[in-house]
Amino acid sequence: MVNRFSINELLPPWVARIRPYPPGKPIEEVERELGHTAVKLASNENPLGPSPKAVEAVRKSLDRSHFYPDGSGYYLRRKLAEFHQLDMSQVILGAGSTDLIELVARTFLTAGDQGITSQSAFYIYRLAIEEMGAELLQTPLRENAFDLAAIAHAVTHRTKVIYIANPNNPTGRMVTADDMDRFLDALPPRVLVVIDEAYYEYVRQPDYSHSLDYVRSGRNVLVLRTFSKVYGLAGLRLGYGLGNPELIEALNRVRSPFNANSLAQAAGIAALDDREHVALSVESNTREMKFVTEELTLAGVRYTPSVGNFLLVDTGRDCEEDFIRLMHEGVIVRPMKLYGFPTSLRVTIGKHEDNEKFLEGLARIAKVPARGIKD
Numbered sequence: 001m002v003n004r005f006s007i008n009e010l011l012p013p014w015v016a017r018i019r020p021y022p023p024g025k026p027i028e029e030v031e032r033e034l035g036h037t038a039v040k041l042a043s044n045e046n047p048l049g050p051s052p053k054a055v056e057a058v059r060k061s062l063d064r065s066h067f068y069p070d071g072s073g074y075y076l077r078r079k080l081a082e083f084h085q086l087d088m089s090q091v092i093l094g095a096g097s098t099d100l101i102e103l104v105a106r107t108f109l110t111a112g113d114q115g116i117t118s119q120s121a122f123y124i125y126r127l128a129i130e131e132m133g134a135e136l137l138q139t140p141l142r143e144n145a146f147d148l149a150a151i152a153h154a155v156t157h158r159t160k161v162i163y164i165a166n167p168n169n170p171t172g173r174m175v176t177a178d179d180m181d182r183f184l185d186a187l188p189p190r191v192l193v194v195i196d197e198a199y200y201e202y203v204r205q206p207d208y209s210h211s212l213d214y215v216r217s218g219r220n221v222l223v224l225r226t227f228s229k230v231y232g233l234a235g236l237r238l239g240y241g242l243g244n245p246e247l248i249e250a251l252n253r254v255r256s257p258f259n260a261n262s263l264a265q266a267a268g269i270a271a272l273d274d275r276e277h278v279a280l281s282v283e284s285n286t287r288e289m290k291f292v293t294e295e296l297t298l299a300g301v302r303y304t305p306s307v308g309n310f311l312l313v314d315t316g317r318d319c320e321e322d323f324i325r326l327m328h329e330g331v332i333v334r335p336m337k338l339y340g341f342p343t344s345l346r347v348t349i350g351k352h353e354d355n356e357k358f359l360e361g362l363a364r365i366a367k368v369p370a371r372g373i374k375d
């Protein structure tokens with residue numbers, strides 16, 4: 001007998017409406033399709049790779065892979081607590097910060113609640129809110145940064161969680177510590193603010209975040225950091241959250257028990273000690289960001305100045321077409337239509353030769369008119 005049942009009938013309506021997150025195209029897939037090598041500047045990964053000390057630590061811990069990980073992540077949490085001068089009870093681990101973004105929503109939101117974030121912000125915030133059947137409110141960006149005043153204004157008695165990316169992805173714009181102070185002071189204390197600082201280590205601006213002060217003073221704030229960016233461990237999936245002990249305890253009720261795996265925990269401990277790798281990565285990013293932005297300026301290509309390790313580049317052309325044309329040039333970037341920038345690409349600042357390849361590819365495709373290329 002033919003089964004006429006569709007699994008979609010089981011979906012709650014809010015899940016049926018979800019558009020899944022489109023990740024950056026994997027390098028192997030592009031190379032397979034094109035038959036030539038490519039550079040990936042699509043997911044804001046560290047072009048210098050992982051810390052060699054972290055790689056060594058992973059090698060050593062592989063032999064113990066038959067054991068479940070330490071579900072409490074004791075040693076890594078202790079190390080993170082020391083590193084940030086906090087108590088272990090203020091630290092929670094995640095399978096990347098994405099895991100923690102979703103954990104917050106799973107812990108606090110249900111149908112009838114509201115979550116707020118900005119338009120054109122990291123896509124996982126809206127997914128996390130939508131997954132729980134909660135109402136998503138999105139305020140517009142102001143000068144391509146989070147508009148904190150607009151968010152404060154949008155808060156209602158049903159608002160439980162606010163997600164802020166600082167700096168924002170994909171625009172690379174930050175809000176200052178003073179602006180964040182004013183914003184938090186203006187909010188009802190019951191609203192939980194998630195301050196996602198995935199690119200924290202790259203930011204050189206002196207008026208940037210002092211978010212750990214909020215944690216120390218017990219505010220209703222969760223600060224998110226990750227090992228995926230400057231530490232170069234995106235593939236191992238490791239992030240962490242810093243918040244007051246009551247908040248961390250609440251999140252631990254819902255956290256998947258072994259969300260940070262043993263290889264990731266070992267790598268994280270070693271990576272935190274490898275300050276040389278962090279310093280080299282930041283130095284390379286600062287130098288190459290200067291190179292890429294100067295070249296774009298010379299070429300008359302518009303971009304949003306960024307404090308992170310990526311740039312939003314407005315070519316003035318259809319970004320999906322530019323994405324495909326650049327892929328044929330051997331450079332994988334990210335089209336930003338989904339984020340509300342139909343003529344912009346987001347490009348990660350890579351190694352010098354990769355950045356040159358991107359700039360050359362961009363110059364070449366600008367000379368040849370698009371012909372409605374499809375994937």
Ligand SMILES: Cc1ncc(COP(=O)(O)O)c(C=O)c1O
Nearest residue numbers: 096097098122169198226228239
């Ligand atoms: C603003 C922001 N938050 C979080 C993440 C996710 O990082 P993770 O790999 O730790 O899940 C990213 C990744 O691109 C990001 O841009």
